[in-house]
Amino acid sequence: MGHNKPSTAGEVPADLARLWRLSASARRGRPAELDVDRVVGAAVDLADREGLDGVTLQKVAQALGFTKMSLYRHVGSKEELVELMADHATGSAPGLDADSWRDGVHWWAAAIRARYAEHPWLVEVPVVGPPRGPNAIGWMDAFLRVLRDTGLDPGTKAGVLVVVSGYVRNAIQQGRQMAEGRRGTGLSQADAEQNYGRALAALVHPERFPEAALLFKAGAFETEPGENPEDQDFVFGLDLILDGVEAAIARLNR
Amino acid sequence: MGHNKPSTAGEVPADLARLWRLSASARRGRPAELDVDRVVGAAVDLADREGLDGVTLQKVAQALGFTKMSLYRHVGSKEELVELMADHATGSAPGLDADSWRDGVHWWAAAIRARYAEHPWLVEVPVVGPPRGPNAIGWMDAFLRVLRDTGLDPGTKAGVLVVVSGYVRNAIQQGRQMAEGRRGTGLSQADAEQNYGRALAALVHPERFPEAALLFKAGAFETEPGENPEDQDFVFGLDLILDGVEAAIARLNR
DNA sequence: CACAGTTAGTGTACCGGAGATACTATCCAT
DNA sequence: ATGGATAGTATCTCCGGTACACTAACTGTG
Structure with a gap:
Protein backbone atom coordinates (compact mmCIF):
# COMPACT_ATOMS: atom_id res chain seq x y z
CA MET A 1 0.00 0.00 0.00
CA GLY A 2 1.83 3.04 1.30
CA HIS A 3 4.82 4.28 -0.58
CA ASN A 4 7.05 5.78 2.04
CA LYS A 5 9.67 7.13 -0.21
CA PRO A 6 12.97 7.59 1.47
CA SER A 7 13.08 11.15 2.73
CA THR A 8 15.17 14.02 1.55
CA ALA A 9 18.15 12.98 3.51
CA GLY A 10 17.21 9.34 3.75
CA GLU A 11 16.58 9.90 7.41
CA VAL A 12 12.87 10.19 8.03
CA PRO A 13 10.14 9.02 5.69
CA ALA A 14 8.60 11.83 3.71
CA ASP A 15 5.18 11.53 5.26
CA LEU A 16 6.54 11.68 8.78
CA ALA A 17 8.61 14.67 7.79
CA ARG A 18 5.52 16.47 6.63
CA LEU A 19 3.64 15.50 9.75
CA TRP A 20 6.36 17.05 11.84
CA ARG A 21 6.87 19.96 9.47
CA LEU A 22 10.49 19.24 8.92
CA SER A 23 10.68 20.43 5.34
CA ALA A 24 13.21 23.20 4.88
CA SER A 25 11.07 25.20 2.46
CA ALA A 26 13.01 25.05 -0.75
CA ARG A 27 15.04 28.11 -1.61
CA ARG A 28 15.37 27.40 -5.30
CA GLY A 29 12.79 27.43 -8.03
CA ARG A 30 9.36 28.86 -8.09
CA PRO A 31 8.20 29.84 -4.62
CA ALA A 32 5.24 27.97 -3.26
CA GLU A 33 1.96 29.74 -2.76
CA LEU A 34 0.48 26.75 -1.01
CA ASP A 35 1.87 24.85 1.89
CA VAL A 36 0.92 21.94 4.05
CA ASP A 37 -0.76 24.13 6.60
CA ARG A 38 -3.01 25.88 4.15
CA VAL A 39 -4.04 22.61 2.61
CA VAL A 40 -4.69 20.99 5.93
CA GLY A 41 -6.50 24.04 7.19
CA ALA A 42 -8.87 24.07 4.27
CA ALA A 43 -9.46 20.37 4.60
CA VAL A 44 -10.24 20.68 8.29
CA ASP A 45 -12.69 23.49 7.65
CA LEU A 46 -14.36 21.38 5.07
CA ALA A 47 -14.58 18.43 7.41
CA ASP A 48 -16.01 20.62 10.14
CA ARG A 49 -18.72 21.63 7.75
CA GLU A 50 -19.39 18.48 5.79
CA GLY A 51 -17.89 15.63 7.72
CA LEU A 52 -14.98 13.47 6.73
CA ASP A 53 -16.76 12.06 3.73
CA GLY A 54 -17.27 15.56 2.47
CA VAL A 55 -13.55 16.01 2.17
CA THR A 56 -12.43 15.41 -1.35
CA LEU A 57 -9.27 16.61 -2.97
CA GLN A 58 -11.39 18.38 -5.50
CA LYS A 59 -13.27 20.39 -2.93
CA VAL A 60 -10.24 21.16 -0.84
CA ALA A 61 -8.44 22.50 -3.87
CA GLN A 62 -11.48 24.49 -4.88
CA ALA A 63 -11.71 26.08 -1.46
CA LEU A 64 -8.14 27.21 -1.91
CA GLY A 65 -8.53 28.31 -5.49
CA PHE A 66 -6.14 25.76 -6.91
CA THR A 67 -6.42 22.57 -8.84
CA LYS A 68 -6.77 19.19 -7.33
CA MET A 69 -3.38 18.07 -8.50
CA SER A 70 -1.53 20.93 -6.92
CA LEU A 71 -2.30 19.45 -3.55
CA TYR A 72 -0.06 16.54 -4.30
CA ARG A 73 2.91 18.86 -4.08
CA HIS A 74 2.17 19.16 -0.40
CA VAL A 75 0.55 15.97 0.76
CA GLY A 76 1.56 12.61 -0.60
CA SER A 77 -1.93 11.15 -0.72
CA LYS A 78 -5.42 11.50 0.51
CA GLU A 79 -4.68 9.11 3.30
CA GLU A 80 -1.81 11.23 4.42
CA LEU A 81 -3.96 14.32 4.26
CA VAL A 82 -6.39 12.72 6.65
CA GLU A 83 -3.61 11.93 9.04
CA LEU A 84 -2.41 15.49 8.86
CA MET A 85 -5.93 16.75 9.42
CA ALA A 86 -6.37 14.56 12.44
CA ASP A 87 -3.17 15.70 14.06
CA HIS A 88 -3.99 19.30 13.34
CA ALA A 89 -7.52 19.06 14.69
CA THR A 90 -6.35 17.29 17.78
CA GLY A 184 -33.18 10.83 12.78
CA THR A 185 -31.84 9.49 9.59
CA GLY A 186 -32.22 12.51 7.41
CA LEU A 187 -35.93 12.10 7.24
CA SER A 188 -38.29 14.24 9.22
CA GLN A 189 -37.95 14.01 12.94
CA ALA A 190 -41.44 12.61 13.19
CA ASP A 191 -40.56 9.79 10.85
CA ALA A 192 -37.47 9.15 12.84
CA GLU A 193 -39.53 8.25 15.84
CA GLN A 194 -39.31 4.81 14.33
CA ASN A 195 -36.37 4.55 16.58
CA TYR A 196 -33.66 1.95 16.29
CA GLY A 197 -33.79 1.47 20.00
CA ARG A 198 -37.41 0.62 19.69
CA ALA A 199 -36.86 -1.52 16.63
CA LEU A 200 -34.25 -3.51 18.42
CA ALA A 201 -36.42 -3.91 21.45
CA ALA A 202 -38.83 -5.64 19.12
CA LEU A 203 -36.16 -7.94 17.73
CA VAL A 204 -34.35 -8.89 20.88
CA HIS A 205 -36.56 -11.59 22.29
CA PRO A 206 -36.19 -12.51 25.93
CA GLU A 207 -36.05 -16.22 25.21
CA ARG A 208 -33.10 -15.87 22.92
CA PHE A 209 -31.29 -12.97 24.57
CA PRO A 210 -32.55 -12.82 28.12
CA GLU A 211 -30.06 -10.40 29.52
CA ALA A 212 -29.87 -8.12 26.53
CA ALA A 213 -33.64 -8.04 26.33
CA LEU A 214 -33.73 -6.72 29.86
CA LEU A 215 -31.58 -3.81 28.82
CA PHE A 216 -33.65 -2.95 25.81
CA LYS A 217 -36.91 -3.30 27.67
CA ALA A 218 -35.53 -1.07 30.37
CA GLY A 219 -34.82 1.43 27.63
CA ALA A 220 -31.24 1.55 28.74
CA PHE A 221 -30.37 2.73 25.27
CA GLU A 222 -32.81 5.54 25.03
CA MET B 1 -27.13 9.60 4.59
CA GLY B 2 -28.76 6.19 4.92
CA HIS B 3 -32.00 5.46 3.18
CA ASN B 4 -33.86 3.23 5.54
CA LYS B 5 -36.81 2.55 3.40
CA PRO B 6 -39.85 1.60 5.37
CA SER B 7 -39.91 -2.16 5.51
CA THR B 8 -42.23 -4.60 3.85
CA ALA B 9 -44.85 -4.28 6.50
CA GLY B 10 -43.76 -0.89 7.71
CA GLU B 11 -42.58 -2.53 10.87
CA VAL B 12 -38.83 -2.90 10.80
CA PRO B 13 -36.51 -1.02 8.45
CA ALA B 14 -35.44 -3.09 5.48
CA ASP B 15 -31.79 -3.19 6.42
CA LEU B 16 -32.53 -4.41 9.90
CA ALA B 17 -34.85 -7.00 8.46
CA ARG B 18 -32.08 -8.30 6.27
CA LEU B 19 -29.65 -8.28 9.14
CA TRP B 20 -32.01 -10.45 11.13
CA ARG B 21 -33.01 -12.53 8.13
CA LEU B 22 -36.67 -11.74 8.46
CA SER B 23 -37.52 -11.83 4.77
CA ALA B 24 -40.21 -14.34 3.94
CA SER B 25 -38.60 -15.54 0.70
CA ALA B 26 -41.05 -14.53 -1.98
CA ARG B 27 -43.42 -17.16 -3.22
CA ARG B 28 -44.27 -15.48 -6.47
CA GLY B 29 -42.17 -14.64 -9.46
CA ARG B 30 -38.84 -15.94 -10.52
CA PRO B 31 -37.14 -17.83 -7.73
CA ALA B 32 -33.93 -16.37 -6.46
CA GLU B 33 -30.67 -18.12 -7.11
CA LEU B 34 -28.83 -15.75 -4.86
CA ASP B 35 -29.62 -14.83 -1.31
CA VAL B 36 -28.21 -12.66 1.40
CA ASP B 37 -26.17 -15.47 2.84
CA ARG B 38 -24.45 -16.36 -0.38
CA VAL B 39 -23.60 -12.76 -1.05
CA VAL B 40 -22.33 -12.20 2.43
CA GLY B 41 -20.42 -15.44 2.38
CA ALA B 42 -18.62 -14.55 -0.81
CA ALA B 43 -17.85 -11.09 0.49
CA VAL B 44 -16.44 -12.47 3.71
CA ASP B 45 -14.25 -14.90 1.83
CA LEU B 46 -12.99 -12.08 -0.28
CA ALA B 47 -12.25 -9.96 2.75
CA ASP B 48 -10.44 -12.83 4.39
CA ARG B 49 -8.23 -13.04 1.35
CA GLU B 50 -7.82 -9.42 0.32
CA GLY B 51 -8.87 -7.33 3.26
CA LEU B 52 -11.82 -5.03 3.51
CA ASP B 53 -10.55 -2.74 0.79
CA GLY B 54 -10.42 -5.69 -1.53
CA VAL B 55 -14.15 -6.11 -1.25
CA THR B 56 -15.86 -4.54 -4.18
CA LEU B 57 -19.31 -5.27 -5.45
CA GLN B 58 -17.75 -6.17 -8.74
CA LYS B 59 -15.48 -8.78 -7.27
CA VAL B 60 -18.08 -10.21 -4.98
CA ALA B 61 -20.44 -10.65 -7.89
CA GLN B 62 -17.69 -12.16 -9.97
CA ALA B 63 -16.91 -14.68 -7.28
CA LEU B 64 -20.53 -15.74 -7.38
CA GLY B 65 -20.80 -15.73 -11.13
CA PHE B 66 -23.31 -12.92 -11.29
CA THR B 67 -23.28 -9.30 -12.21
CA LYS B 68 -22.59 -6.51 -9.83
CA MET B 69 -26.07 -5.15 -10.01
CA SER B 70 -27.71 -8.38 -9.05
CA LEU B 71 -26.31 -7.94 -5.59
CA TYR B 72 -28.53 -4.98 -5.03
CA ARG B 73 -31.50 -7.32 -4.98
CA HIS B 74 -30.13 -8.66 -1.76
CA VAL B 75 -28.19 -5.98 0.00
CA GLY B 76 -29.34 -2.42 -0.27
CA SER B 77 -25.90 -0.89 -0.42
CA LYS B 78 -22.24 -1.51 0.03
CA GLU B 79 -22.40 -0.07 3.49
CA GLU B 80 -25.10 -2.48 4.43
CA LEU B 81 -23.12 -5.33 2.97
CA VAL B 82 -20.25 -4.47 5.24
CA GLU B 83 -22.53 -4.49 8.23
CA LEU B 84 -23.85 -7.87 7.21
CA MET B 85 -20.34 -9.16 6.72
CA ALA B 86 -19.30 -7.97 10.13
CA ASP B 87 -22.18 -9.60 11.89
CA HIS B 88 -21.63 -12.80 9.99
CA ALA B 89 -17.92 -12.90 10.66
CA THR B 90 -18.44 -12.16 14.31
CA GLY B 184 7.24 -3.60 6.62
CA THR B 185 5.46 -1.43 4.16
CA GLY B 186 5.45 -3.68 1.17
CA LEU B 187 9.12 -3.17 0.56
CA SER B 188 11.70 -5.72 1.38
CA GLN B 189 11.99 -6.65 4.99
CA ALA B 190 15.46 -5.27 5.14
CA ASP B 191 14.24 -1.91 3.93
CA ALA B 192 11.58 -2.00 6.53
CA GLU B 193 14.17 -1.97 9.23
CA GLN B 194 13.78 1.74 8.86
CA ASN B 195 11.28 1.26 11.58
CA TYR B 196 8.66 3.72 12.57
CA GLY B 197 9.44 3.05 16.17
CA ARG B 198 12.98 4.10 15.50
CA ALA B 199 11.96 7.05 13.40
CA LEU B 200 9.76 8.32 16.15
CA ALA B 201 12.44 7.85 18.71
CA ALA B 202 14.43 10.30 16.62
CA LEU B 203 11.61 12.81 16.52
CA VAL B 204 10.42 12.71 20.07
CA HIS B 205 12.91 14.93 21.81
CA PRO B 206 13.23 14.66 25.55
CA GLU B 207 13.04 18.41 26.05
CA ARG B 208 9.72 18.69 24.35
CA PHE B 209 8.18 15.37 25.31
CA PRO B 210 10.06 14.18 28.36
CA GLU B 211 7.81 11.35 29.37
CA ALA B 212 7.01 10.10 25.91
CA ALA B 213 10.67 10.19 25.02
CA LEU B 214 11.38 7.87 27.88
CA LEU B 215 9.00 5.35 26.43
CA PHE B 216 10.46 5.52 22.98
CA LYS B 217 13.99 5.39 24.23
CA ALA B 218 13.08 2.41 26.30
CA GLY B 219 11.81 0.85 23.10
CA ALA B 220 8.49 0.26 24.76
CA PHE B 221 6.96 0.14 21.31
CA GLU B 222 9.22 -2.39 19.79
C1' DC C 1 22.25 39.56 -17.07
C1' DA C 2 20.84 35.47 -19.29
C1' DC C 3 20.16 30.95 -18.94
C1' DA C 4 20.18 26.34 -16.72
C1' DG C 5 18.23 24.08 -13.26
C1' DT C 6 14.63 23.68 -9.90
C1' DT C 7 10.33 23.80 -7.97
C1' DA C 8 5.03 24.98 -8.21
C1' DG C 9 0.85 24.59 -10.24
C1' DT C 10 -2.12 22.80 -14.45
C1' DG C 11 -4.53 19.87 -17.97
C1' DT C 12 -5.68 15.71 -19.28
C1' DA C 13 -6.51 11.20 -19.13
C1' DC C 14 -7.23 6.76 -16.82
C1' DC C 15 -8.85 3.41 -13.76
C1' DG C 16 -12.00 1.86 -11.06
C1' DG C 17 -16.16 1.97 -7.81
C1' DA C 18 -21.06 2.86 -6.46
C1' DG C 19 -25.35 2.94 -7.91
C1' DA C 20 -29.86 4.60 -11.00
C1' DT C 21 -32.59 3.02 -14.61
C1' DA C 22 -34.54 0.41 -17.93
C1' DC C 23 -34.36 -3.74 -19.73
C1' DT C 24 -34.89 -9.17 -20.33
C1' DA C 25 -35.52 -13.71 -18.25
C1' DT C 26 -37.91 -16.85 -15.39
C1' DC C 27 -41.15 -18.55 -12.75
C1' DC C 28 -45.81 -18.99 -9.92
C1' DA C 29 -50.69 -18.97 -9.53
C1' DT C 30 -54.64 -18.69 -11.82
C1' DA D 1 -51.25 -19.95 -21.51
C1' DT D 2 -50.80 -15.93 -19.62
C1' DG D 3 -50.22 -12.06 -16.62
C1' DG D 4 -48.13 -10.37 -12.72
C1' DA D 5 -44.29 -10.53 -9.82
C1' DT D 6 -39.69 -11.15 -8.92
C1' DA D 7 -34.51 -12.10 -10.31
C1' DG D 8 -30.74 -11.01 -12.83
C1' DT D 9 -28.48 -8.04 -16.75
C1' DA D 10 -26.77 -4.19 -19.72
C1' DT D 11 -25.73 0.45 -19.82
C1' DC D 12 -24.66 4.65 -18.33
C1' DT D 13 -23.52 8.40 -15.29
C1' DC D 14 -21.06 10.54 -11.70
C1' DC D 15 -17.19 11.12 -9.20
C1' DG D 16 -12.92 10.13 -6.59
C1' DG D 17 -7.92 9.31 -6.52
C1' DT D 18 -3.81 9.65 -8.90
C1' DA D 19 -0.04 9.14 -12.88
C1' DC D 20 2.10 11.85 -16.22
C1' DA D 21 3.47 15.29 -19.10
C1' DC D 22 3.19 19.73 -19.43
C1' DT D 23 3.71 25.14 -18.59
C1' DA D 24 4.89 28.88 -15.29
C1' DA D 25 7.72 31.19 -12.15
C1' DC D 26 11.48 31.80 -9.83
C1' DT D 27 16.92 31.64 -8.18
C1' DG D 28 21.52 31.07 -7.97
C1' DT D 29 25.49 30.87 -10.93
C1' DG D 30 28.79 31.85 -14.98
Missing part, protein backbone atom coordinates in the same frame (compact mmCIF):
# COMPACT_ATOMS: atom_id res chain seq x y z
CA GLY A 91 -4.35 20.36 18.55
CA SER A 92 -1.58 20.70 21.05
CA ALA A 93 -2.10 19.30 24.46
CA PRO A 94 -2.87 21.80 27.17
CA GLY A 95 -0.43 22.07 30.01
CA LEU A 96 -2.19 20.82 33.04
CA ASP A 97 -1.49 20.37 36.64
CA ALA A 98 -3.83 18.67 38.99
CA ASP A 99 -3.59 17.71 42.60
CA SER A 100 -3.91 14.02 42.02
CA TRP A 101 -3.24 11.74 39.11
CA ARG A 102 -6.89 10.93 39.17
CA ASP A 103 -7.99 14.50 38.74
CA GLY A 104 -5.34 14.83 36.11
CA VAL A 105 -6.72 12.01 34.06
CA HIS A 106 -10.21 13.41 34.34
CA TRP A 107 -8.94 16.70 33.15
CA TRP A 108 -7.08 15.14 30.28
CA ALA A 109 -10.08 13.16 29.20
CA ALA A 110 -12.36 16.16 29.37
CA ALA A 111 -9.90 18.19 27.34
CA ILE A 112 -9.72 15.61 24.59
CA ARG A 113 -13.42 15.26 24.65
CA ALA A 114 -13.74 18.95 24.03
CA ARG A 115 -11.52 18.65 20.99
CA TYR A 116 -13.66 15.92 19.61
CA ALA A 117 -16.66 18.10 20.15
CA GLU A 118 -15.08 20.80 18.01
CA HIS A 119 -14.23 18.33 15.27
CA PRO A 120 -16.75 15.57 15.39
CA TRP A 121 -15.35 13.93 12.28
CA LEU A 122 -12.28 12.97 14.28
CA VAL A 123 -13.97 9.81 15.40
CA GLU A 124 -14.46 8.84 11.79
CA VAL A 125 -10.79 8.96 11.03
CA PRO A 126 -9.71 5.38 10.77
CA VAL A 127 -6.98 4.50 13.18
CA VAL A 128 -4.30 2.99 11.04
CA GLY A 129 -1.46 2.93 13.48
CA PRO A 130 -0.06 4.12 16.74
CA PRO A 131 0.12 7.88 17.28
CA ARG A 132 2.72 9.46 15.06
CA GLY A 133 1.99 13.16 14.87
CA PRO A 134 3.49 15.78 17.15
CA ASN A 135 0.18 16.70 18.64
CA ALA A 136 -0.77 13.12 19.27
CA ILE A 137 2.58 12.62 20.93
CA GLY A 138 1.97 15.75 22.92
CA TRP A 139 -1.24 14.41 24.33
CA MET A 140 0.49 11.18 25.05
CA ASP A 141 3.18 13.02 26.91
CA ALA A 142 0.65 15.03 28.86
CA PHE A 143 -1.02 11.86 29.96
CA LEU A 144 2.21 10.30 31.03
CA ARG A 145 3.12 13.40 33.00
CA VAL A 146 -0.08 12.99 34.93
CA LEU A 147 1.02 9.53 35.91
CA ARG A 148 4.56 10.53 36.66
CA ASP A 149 4.44 10.27 40.41
CA THR A 150 2.33 7.18 40.62
CA GLY A 151 5.32 4.93 40.78
CA LEU A 152 4.03 2.77 37.97
CA ASP A 153 6.67 1.46 35.66
CA PRO A 154 6.80 2.75 32.08
CA GLY A 155 5.21 -0.29 30.53
CA THR A 156 2.26 -0.08 32.86
CA LYS A 157 1.87 3.60 32.21
CA ALA A 158 1.77 2.91 28.52
CA GLY A 159 -0.83 0.24 29.12
CA VAL A 160 -2.97 2.63 31.09
CA LEU A 161 -2.65 5.16 28.32
CA VAL A 162 -3.86 2.68 25.76
CA VAL A 163 -6.82 1.70 27.87
CA VAL A 164 -7.86 5.20 28.77
CA SER A 165 -7.41 6.77 25.37
CA GLY A 166 -9.17 3.85 23.79
CA TYR A 167 -12.01 4.28 26.18
CA VAL A 168 -12.33 7.96 25.54
CA ARG A 169 -12.45 7.55 21.82
CA ASN A 170 -14.89 4.74 22.03
CA ALA A 171 -17.17 6.51 24.44
CA ILE A 172 -17.26 9.62 22.33
CA GLN A 173 -18.06 7.58 19.29
CA GLN A 174 -20.90 5.81 20.99
CA GLY A 175 -22.28 9.01 22.35
CA ARG A 176 -22.29 10.64 18.97
CA GLN A 177 -23.97 7.69 17.39
CA MET A 178 -26.71 7.64 19.95
CA ALA A 179 -27.28 11.31 19.40
CA GLU A 180 -27.51 10.78 15.68
CA GLY A 181 -29.87 7.86 16.07
CA ARG A 182 -32.08 10.16 18.05
CA ARG A 183 -31.84 12.98 15.58
CA THR A 223 -32.20 9.02 26.19
CA GLU A 224 -33.39 9.53 29.64
CA PRO A 225 -34.34 12.99 30.70
CA GLY A 226 -32.28 14.40 33.48
CA GLU A 227 -28.99 16.14 33.62
CA ASN A 228 -26.87 15.23 30.62
CA PRO A 229 -26.73 11.48 30.84
CA GLU A 230 -23.98 11.37 28.30
CA ASP A 231 -21.59 13.13 30.62
CA GLN A 232 -22.53 10.84 33.43
CA ASP A 233 -21.93 7.76 31.34
CA PHE A 234 -18.62 9.09 30.22
CA VAL A 235 -17.41 9.75 33.72
CA PHE A 236 -18.75 6.48 34.94
CA GLY A 237 -16.68 4.43 32.55
CA LEU A 238 -13.63 6.52 33.15
CA ASP A 239 -13.89 6.07 36.89
CA LEU A 240 -14.36 2.38 36.43
CA ILE A 241 -11.02 2.21 34.69
CA LEU A 242 -9.38 4.52 37.14
CA ASP A 243 -10.47 2.30 39.97
CA GLY A 244 -8.49 -0.37 38.25
CA VAL A 245 -5.50 1.91 37.99
CA GLU A 246 -5.84 2.77 41.62
CA ALA A 247 -5.75 -0.89 42.48
CA ALA A 248 -2.57 -1.27 40.46
CA ILE A 249 -0.98 1.62 42.29
CA ALA A 250 -2.11 0.34 45.64
CA ARG A 251 -0.54 -2.98 44.84
CA LEU A 252 2.82 -1.26 44.50
CA ASN A 253 2.75 0.14 48.00
CA ARG A 254 1.75 -3.08 49.55
CA GLY B 91 -20.36 -15.36 14.47
CA SER B 92 -22.66 -16.51 17.19
CA ALA B 93 -21.48 -16.20 20.72
CA PRO B 94 -20.32 -19.40 22.32
CA GLY B 95 -22.20 -20.59 25.34
CA LEU B 96 -19.87 -20.27 28.23
CA ASP B 97 -19.89 -20.97 31.88
CA ALA B 98 -17.11 -20.01 34.16
CA ASP B 99 -16.67 -20.21 37.87
CA SER B 100 -16.34 -16.51 38.40
CA TRP B 101 -17.48 -13.46 36.50
CA ARG B 102 -13.83 -12.62 36.11
CA ASP B 103 -12.97 -15.85 34.44
CA GLY B 104 -16.04 -15.44 32.36
CA VAL B 105 -14.96 -12.08 31.04
CA HIS B 106 -11.53 -13.40 30.24
CA TRP B 107 -13.11 -16.22 28.37
CA TRP B 108 -15.41 -13.90 26.50
CA ALA B 109 -12.58 -11.60 25.54
CA ALA B 110 -10.42 -14.46 24.38
CA ALA B 111 -13.26 -15.83 22.31
CA ILE B 112 -13.85 -12.54 20.56
CA ARG B 113 -10.19 -12.15 20.03
CA ALA B 114 -10.12 -15.47 18.31
CA ARG B 115 -12.83 -14.33 15.93
CA TYR B 116 -10.87 -11.26 15.08
CA ALA B 117 -7.90 -13.43 14.39
CA GLU B 118 -9.93 -15.38 11.86
CA HIS B 119 -11.18 -12.23 10.19
CA PRO B 120 -8.57 -9.57 10.67
CA TRP B 121 -10.48 -7.11 8.53
CA LEU B 122 -13.10 -6.87 11.22
CA VAL B 123 -11.13 -4.16 12.93
CA GLU B 124 -11.26 -2.14 9.75
CA VAL B 125 -15.01 -2.12 9.67
CA PRO B 126 -16.02 1.36 10.70
CA VAL B 127 -18.24 1.40 13.72
CA VAL B 128 -21.21 3.42 12.66
CA GLY B 129 -23.56 2.67 15.50
CA PRO B 130 -24.38 0.53 18.45
CA PRO B 131 -24.59 -3.21 17.85
CA ARG B 132 -27.58 -4.12 15.76
CA GLY B 133 -27.00 -7.55 14.32
CA PRO B 134 -28.17 -10.74 15.95
CA ASN B 135 -24.67 -12.02 16.48
CA ALA B 136 -23.52 -8.78 17.99
CA ILE B 137 -26.49 -8.88 20.29
CA GLY B 138 -25.65 -12.46 21.08
CA TRP B 139 -22.18 -11.55 22.23
CA MET B 140 -23.64 -8.73 24.21
CA ASP B 141 -26.01 -11.10 25.87
CA ALA B 142 -23.26 -13.55 26.62
CA PHE B 143 -21.30 -10.83 28.31
CA LEU B 144 -24.24 -9.76 30.38
CA ARG B 145 -24.87 -13.33 31.43
CA VAL B 146 -21.36 -13.46 32.76
CA LEU B 147 -22.15 -10.51 34.95
CA ARG B 148 -25.54 -11.76 36.01
CA ASP B 149 -24.73 -12.67 39.56
CA THR B 150 -22.51 -9.75 40.32
CA GLY B 151 -25.36 -7.72 41.70
CA LEU B 152 -24.52 -4.78 39.49
CA ASP B 153 -27.50 -2.89 38.22
CA PRO B 154 -28.31 -3.04 34.50
CA GLY B 155 -26.94 0.38 33.69
CA THR B 156 -23.63 -0.46 35.26
CA LYS B 157 -23.46 -3.76 33.45
CA ALA B 158 -24.02 -1.96 30.18
CA GLY B 159 -21.28 0.45 31.10
CA VAL B 160 -18.88 -2.35 31.82
CA LEU B 161 -19.78 -3.93 28.53
CA VAL B 162 -18.98 -0.75 26.68
CA VAL B 163 -15.65 -0.39 28.38
CA VAL B 164 -14.57 -3.97 27.96
CA SER B 165 -15.70 -4.43 24.40
CA GLY B 166 -14.16 -1.13 23.47
CA TYR B 167 -10.94 -2.19 25.06
CA VAL B 168 -10.85 -5.50 23.29
CA ARG B 169 -11.42 -3.98 19.90
CA ASN B 170 -8.89 -1.29 20.51
CA ALA B 171 -6.26 -3.66 21.80
CA ILE B 172 -6.64 -5.97 18.86
CA GLN B 173 -6.35 -3.08 16.49
CA GLN B 174 -3.20 -1.83 18.10
CA GLY B 175 -1.70 -5.25 18.14
CA ARG B 176 -2.35 -5.77 14.48
CA GLN B 177 -0.90 -2.44 13.58
CA MET B 178 2.26 -3.08 15.48
CA ALA B 179 2.62 -6.36 13.73
CA GLU B 180 2.14 -4.71 10.39
CA GLY B 181 4.56 -1.97 11.22
CA ARG B 182 7.07 -4.64 11.94
CA ARG B 183 6.35 -6.55 8.79
CA THR B 223 8.70 -6.05 19.93
CA GLU B 224 10.46 -7.56 22.81
CA PRO B 225 11.51 -11.13 22.59
CA GLY B 226 9.96 -13.40 25.13
CA GLU B 227 6.72 -15.23 25.29
CA ASN B 228 4.15 -13.53 23.13
CA PRO B 229 4.16 -10.04 24.51
CA GLU B 230 0.98 -9.25 22.67
CA ASP B 231 -0.98 -11.69 24.75
CA GLN B 232 0.53 -10.35 27.90
CA ASP B 233 -0.35 -6.79 26.99
CA PHE B 234 -3.85 -7.82 26.16
CA VAL B 235 -4.42 -9.54 29.44
CA PHE B 236 -2.76 -6.76 31.34
CA GLY B 237 -5.20 -4.15 30.12
CA LEU B 238 -8.14 -6.40 30.61
CA ASP B 239 -7.19 -7.11 34.17
CA LEU B 240 -6.72 -3.44 34.79
CA ILE B 241 -10.31 -2.83 33.83
CA LEU B 242 -11.55 -5.84 35.72
CA ASP B 243 -9.89 -4.56 38.86
CA GLY B 244 -12.08 -1.55 38.42
CA VAL B 245 -15.12 -3.72 38.02
CA GLU B 246 -14.15 -5.64 41.09
CA ALA B 247 -13.98 -2.42 43.03
CA ALA B 248 -17.46 -1.53 41.86
CA ILE B 249 -18.76 -4.88 42.97
CA ALA B 250 -17.01 -4.65 46.27
CA ARG B 251 -18.59 -1.29 46.82
CA LEU B 252 -22.00 -2.93 46.61
CA ASN B 253 -21.36 -5.33 49.42
CA ARG B 254 -19.99 -2.71 51.65
